[in-house]
Amino acid sequence: MKQKLPIPMIVGMLSAWAAGLILLFVMKKKAKKEERPSKNAPQLDIENPGSQAEFLTAATESEVG
Numbered sequence: 001m002k003q004k005l006p007i008p009m010i011v012g013m014l015s016a017w018a019a020g021l022i023l024l025f026v027m028k029k030k031a032k033k034e035e036r037p038s039k040n041a042p043q044l045d046i047e048n049p050g051s052q053a054e055f056l057t058a059a060t061e062s063e064v065g
Contacts, residue, residue, distance in 0.1 A: 044050065
């Protein structure tokens with residue numbers, strides 16, 4: 001004969017499973033929130049981002065030879 005699980009055990013298992021899903025959802029939401037920049041972050045003009053002097057440029061022919 002197949003033995004049935006008692007109802008409290010089934011409820012406990014489902015509760016633990018639901019709590020795990022809720023915890024996963026909250027952690028994922030918190031991690032996603034931390035990735036976003038603050039609302040007061042400085043905004044750059046995409047067409048003209050400003051000075052590019054901090055980035056290295058390729059060597060010209062006269063510098064190589």
